[in-house]
Amino acid sequence: MKRRIAGMMVFVLMMALLYGCSAGKGDTVTIGIGQYAEHPSLDNCREGFLAGLKSEGYEEGKNLKVEYENAQADNSLAGQIADGFVSKKVDLICAIATPMAQNAYGAAKNTKIPVIFTAVTDPVLAKLANDDKTPAGNVTGTSDKLPVEQQLKMIREILPDAKKIGILYNTSEANSVSAIEEYKALAGNYGFEIVESGITATADIPLATDNLLTKVDCVSNLTDNTVVSSLPVILKKAGEKKIPVFGSEIEQVKKGCLATVGIDYYDLGVKTGKMAAKVLKGEKKASDMNFEIIDQAAFYGNTAAAKDLGIDLPKDLTDSAKEMFDSIAE
Structure with missing residues (x-):
């Protein structure tokens, strides 16, 4: 009997090591959440992630301990945060946004710590996944890939005479580079020309915005973390010239x-949390799960912004909207 019990214990230990982490609902697990920048869409991702974990039985203060760090859009700080999580031997790292995910995977690559990412536009380009969408290692998560073609169709319907769309982006963000290429590939199908303006730091945005606004009929904003962090500056300058700015997600529309x-992004986070729960329970390994994409895009509009710009939003769009806003959030 003793040998049988000992054998079972060895088997359980081997399975735990095999899956990297296999904590049950009753065990307390520690996860590190690294968020690249502080803005509403990524905040929503984090909140959704925790809600997704809770729905699967992992609740902060009960059987879940969370170490949360924000890199404030600083890549070197993101690296330090990732290294810190590894040194603390957390059970799992949740990395929010592409630069954070790249740093987390790099830091945990030679350990047994799984990395679950979210808000990564192109995991393949970011080298977090292979060309066939399989994980590059013990890493998986969710993509916030933009519905670029649907966005272009919408812009054409709202602005039938527009010709040039301006896009600001950080040249070091792989997600933005990927989105720019898709915009350029599809824009001609809708009679648009893409005018891009690459920046390398937040300090570049005011001047880059001024220059871009002299060349375009409207601006389409990506999920670029550096640019989104400066959205109020962009909206103010564009508003003064009566140039519409299109967002890439709900929080940007709320902002104007x-x-x-x-x-x-909250739904994206929920999906990510449920993926993480499978890893924590030992039901799946991150290395066995392909990244996932939410493809249920919806229309969101801001009637206050439309009024300021002197634009009437088409009725078929407003009637089909998931949500409309009649004010501009501070």
Whole structure:
């Protein structure tokens, strides 16, 4: 009997090591949440992630301990945060946004710590997944890939005479580079020309915005973390010139972007939390799960922004909207 019990204990231990972490609902697990920048869409991702974990039996203060760090859009700080999580031997790292995910995977690559990412536009380009969408290692998560073609269709319907769309982006963010390429590939199908303006730091945005606004009929904002952090500056300058700014998700429309066809980042976080729960329970290994994409994009519009710009949003869009806003959030 003793040998049988000992054998079972060895088997359980081997399975735990095999899956990297296999904590049950009754065990307390520690996860590190690294968020690249502080803005509402990424905050929503984090809140959704915790809600997704809770729905699967992992609740902060009960059987879940959370170490949360924000890199404030600083790549070197993101690296330090990732290294810190590894040194603390957390059970799992949740990395929010592409630069954080790249740093987390790099830090945990030679350990047994799984990395679950979210808000990564192109995991393949970010080298977090292979060309066939399989994980590059013990890493998986969710993509916030933009519905670019739907966005272009929407812009054309709202602005039938527009010709040039301006896009600001951080040249070091892989997610933005990927989105720019898709915009350029599809824009001609809708009679648009993309005018891009690459920046490398937040300090570049005011001048880059001024220059871009002299060349375009409207601006389409990406999920670029550096640019989103400076959205109020962009909206103020564009508003003074009566140039519409289109967002890429709901929070940007709340802030004053005219409209978007985008995803709900809270829902994205929930999906990510449920993926993480499978890993924590030992039901799946991160290395066995392909990344997932939310493809239920919806229209969001801001009637206050439309009024300021002197634009009437088409009725078929407003009638089909998931949500409309009649004010501009501070």
